[in-house]
Amino acid sequence: MIDYRRIAKRLVISILLLTVVCFDQQIFAQDGKALFQQNCASCHAVHKDLTGPKLAGIEERVPDKKLLHDWIRNNQAVLKSGNKYFNDLYQQYNKAAMNLFPNLTDAEIDAILAYVKVQEANVPGAKGNPKTDQDAKATSSDNTLLFGILTLILAIIVFTLLQVNANLKRLSDEKEGVPAYEPVPFWRNKAYIALVAVILFVIGGYYTIQGAIGLGRSKDYQPEQPIYYSHKVHAGTNQINCLYCHGGAQEGRHANIPSLNTCMNCHMAITSYSGEDLYREDGTKVDGTAEIQKIYKHTGWDPDQQKYANEPKPVEWVKIHNLPDHVYFSHAQHVNAGRVACQTCHGEIQNMNEVYQFSDLSMGWCINCHRETKVKFTENKFYSIYEKFHNEIKNGTLDSVTVEKIGGTECQKCHY
Amino acid sequence: MKKISIIAVCIGALAMTACSDIKRKPGRAYMPDMADSRAVETYTDPRTLQDKNINYTGNPVAGTVSRGEEVIYKMLKDTTGSYGPAASMKNPLPRLDTVALVEAERLYLINCGICHGGKLDGNGPLYKDGTGPYPAAPKNFMSDDMKKMTDGTYFHSVTYGKGMMGSYAAQLSPKQRWMVIHYIRSKQGVGAGEAPAAADSTATAAK
Numbered sequence: 162m163i164d165y166r167r168i169a170k171r172l173v174i175s176i177l178l179l180t181v182v183c184f185d186q187q188i189f190a191q192d193g194k195a196l197f198q199q200n201c202a203s204c205h206a207v208h209k210d211l212t213g214p215k216l217a218g219i220e221e222r223v224p225d226k227k228l229l230h231d232w233i234r235n236n237q238a239v240l241k242s243g244n245k246y247f248n249d250l251y252q253q254y255n256k257a258a259m260n261l262f263p264n265l266t267d268a269e270i271d272a273i274l275a276y277v278k279v280q281e282a283n284v285p286g287a288k289g290n291p292k293t294d295q296d297a298k299a300t301s302s303d304n305t306l307l308f309g310i311l312t313l314i315l316a317i318i319v320f321t322l323l324q325v326n327a328n329l330k331r332l333s334d335e336k337e338g339v340p341a342y343e344p345v346p347f348w349r350n351k352a353y354i355a356l357v358a359v360i361l362f363v364i365g366g367y368y369t370i371q372g373a374i375g376l377g378r379s380k381d382y383q384p385e386q387p388i389y390y391s392h393k394v395h396a397g398t399n400q401i402n403c404l405y406c407h408g409g410a411q412e413g414r415h416a417n418i419p420s421l422n423t424c425m426n427c428h429m430a431i432t433s434y435s436g437e438d439l440y441r442e443d444g445t446k447v448d449g450t451a452e453i454q455k456i457y458k459h460t461g462w463d464p465d466q467q468k469y470a471n472e473p474k475p476v477e478w479v480k481i482h483n484l485p486d487h488v489y490f491s492h493a494q495h496v497n498a499g500r501v502a503c504q505t506c507h508g509e510i511q512n513m514n515e516v517y518q519f520s521d522l523s524m525g526w527c528i529n530c531h532r533e534t535k536v537k538f539t540e541n542k543f544y545s546i547y548e549k550f551h552n553e554i555k556n557g558t559l560d561s562v563t564v565e566k567i568g569g570t571e572c573q574k575c576h577y
Numbered sequence: 578m579k580k581i582s583i584i585a586v587c588i589g590a591l592a593m594t595a596c597s598d599i600k601r602k603p604g605r606a607y608m609p610d611m612a613d614s615r616a617v618e619t620y621t622d623p624r625t626l627q628d629k630n631i632n633y634t635g636n637p638v639a640g641t642v643s644r645g646e647e648v649i650y651k652m653l654k655d656t657t658g659s660y661g662p663a664a665s666m667k668n669p670l671p672r673l674d675t676v677a678l679v680e681a682e683r684l685y686l687i688n689c690g691i692c693h694g695g696k697l698d699g700n701g702p703l704y705k706d707g708t709g710p711y712p713a714a715p716k717n718f719m720s721d722d723m724k725k726m727t728d729g730t731y732f733h734s735v736t737y738g739k740g741m742m743g744s745y746a747a748q749l750s751p752k753q754r755w756m757v758i759h760y761i762r763s764k765q766g767v768g769a770g771e772a773p774a775a776a777d778s779t780a781t782a783a784k
Contacts (some may be wrong), residue, residue: 171602198707202714204740205746211713212740257740377606384601400702402687408748415619427703431710441597464768483603485612511642516599 193276196269200262207280210467211430214250217281220274221247230270255468296554375521377485383442383517384479388451391439397511398436403503405489410492410503418478421460428514432464442515481518482507488524488575498543499536499564531569535561648751654737666729670755673763681760684753688745693718697764713741724765731758 204212223229223246232247236259241245263565265273275310324347347353395401405409409417434449441447457464461471484490495501504510510517522525538544538554538561547567553559568574590756606612617626625634642649648669673681686695692715694701699717703709716723733755738744749757 186702198714199717202707203716204713206712209712313586317585320581351631373607375604377604377609377612379600379603381600382603383599384603399691401691404687405691405748408687418620420745421749422747426745427711429743430713430741434710436710477622484617485609486614568777 188317192269193272193274193279195274195326196265196273199263200260201273204257204259208284209279209432212253213259214279219277229274230267233270234265235261237261245319304327333498352428365501378521378523380479380521381519382481383440383515384481386479387476388455389439389447389449389515391447391514391518392510393512393514394434394449403510407503411496413489414489416492421456421473421476424456425460425462426454429462432574439514481516482522484522489577490575498541499534500541501534504532527575528570531564534564536567538562639662641736643750646751648755650732650736650751652733655733660730660733660739662735663729664727666732668728668732668755668762670727670752670759673759677756678760680765681756683764684749685757685760688748689757692742697761718761724767728758728762731761769781 183293203217205214205216207215207217209215219229220226223232226238228244236247237555240251395406396403406419406423407416409415432450434453436449439447439449455476456462457474458471459474461473463470463471495506496503508517510516510519536544538547538550543564544567547562550559550562552565554562563569617631623633652663652666690701690702692701692711693699694704694715697718699715699720700706701709701715703711704715707714718724732754734742735745735757736751737746745754745762
């Protein structure tokens with residue numbers, strides 16, 4: 162009896178101890194993560210050199226634990242003491258001074274180092290490749306082909322049935338003794354010829370007129386750019402605002418093409434692409450990392466030395482949206498006063514890997530929008546000078562003001 | 578009969594391939610005389626100007642101040658990394674009214690929010706607790722050390738970049754930068770009670 166009790170007691174105690182130890186370790190690792198995120202992660206990553214070197218393998222590089230602790234707490238003192246390894250490192254990273262962390266305790270530093278050690282095993286990059294994108298594309302293009310083939314088959318069936326019908330009629334006529342006409346082959350049959358002529362005329366006329374209207378417009382123009390820049394990845398997946406790069410749209414006529422320093426704001430740190438697979442319109446796969454490397458070639462940035470070491474040369478982007486010179490268009494007016502969303506004219510740009518011209522940019526398209534769009538009249542100070550309309554809205558005689566009403570379809574608004 | 582069906586299939590196939598093409602060329606124009614500009618347009622390759630004996634360099638002269646600039650900042654980039662000399666600078670703008678604060682918030686969300694987060698917690702969509710593409714942790718503006726950091730240090734960091742962060746001088750005008758700093762301060766609850774004494778500090782900044 163007593164023996165059992167003792168065993169049970171021991172068991173309970175050991176289980177308690179075990180859970181405490183496990184739990185304790187978990188807290189330990191969690192703490193390390195929080196401390197790392199809070200103090201180190203702005204400049205250091207585990208697997209990548211950033212402002213400072215990567216931390217994977219730090220305990221092998223600096224085996225002296227006390228020195229490492231001293232360095233983390235007060236790196237300036239260690240540098241002054243003339244330690245060769247750290248002085249070389251300081252030179253290598255362009256003398257970027259590390260912050261001082263005098264308040265970190267030994268236990269906290271150990272927690273951070275333990276977290277780094279755990280993270281060393283998780284090498285990023287080895288991810289499954291989701292193929293959904295291409296599959297979806299393949300099926301969508303298959304559909305149109307399928308419909309086309311179906312239409313064609315149906316047309317052939319109709320044609321054969323007509324022929325069969327004619328043959329049967331001839332046979333029955335023969336049976337009944339109705340004098341048979343000389344069978345006229347269908348290509349000499351006047352009804353057929355007339356039908357084909359009319360169809361050809363309609364189709365030909367449609368394409369001729371469409372072609373003539375399309376002259377000088379380039380709807381759906383989708384040139385290949387020197388760098389495969391995916392708006393879907395940047396504006397869609399990563400939610401970067403359009404105005405982050407194209408800030409000129411709120412300042413002046415042109416929504417500027419961002420200069421390369423805007424790219425480098427992020428791509429100084431983001432050196433590789435590891436998201437969903439990307440494909441060009443013709444189906445070839447894109448190496449995202451190689452496309453990012455192209456920026457470095459153009460800016461002259463050397464990722465190894467972490468500085469601009471080479472001669473920069475501009476990227477020759479291909480302009481897609483071209484307005485004729487005889488029309489004036491200002492982005493700022495539409496973005497600031499009109500509060501028009503970018504997508505209204507440029508389409509679902511956040512879903513485009515390669516940008517194409519969404520609107521035909523024809524005058525009819527401009528005018529149509531000016532006729533239909535109701536300006537945000539009351540909540541926008543820009544329109545405060547239109548007192549008559551404001552009064553009419555107050556009286557209830559007018560419910561909304563279109564762009565046309567405030568002169569948006571006057572010739573001189575855009576042509577001068 | 579057979580011939581006809583073969584021809585029909587051929588025409589159908591031709592029509593289909595013609596339709597599914599990707600449009601890599603802009604297409605033709607009829608008499609584009611008034612569509613193409615004779616004047617030099619934005620983004621014209623400067624090398625074409627050289628051929629016409631026009632000397633043009635895209636870079637402004639050092640020390641150029643843009644027209645209508647209200648706040649001029651002359652301090653050069655701090656190479657020591659301490660950002661010390663800029664620390665004593667004061668925000669030359671008076672405290673923002675609600676309209677200006679909305680504008681400052683908009684600028685913050687466009688330019689800063691993607692990394693530093695819409696809640697200023699250093700966890701924007703590019704970082705997402707380390708799962709986003711950005712490898713370095715953006716600063717948490719709500720942390721104590723960032724609350725203690727002076728306005729001047731903020732301004733210098735935004736102007737010239739710090740650590741992995743690039744310079745935002747091209748994206749935000751000096752006035753906009755100070756507006757964003759006001760916005761961050763108002764969210765942090767730091768310096769909210771400060772009197773809007775702007776006149777003298779504007780003078781020092783404009784020197």
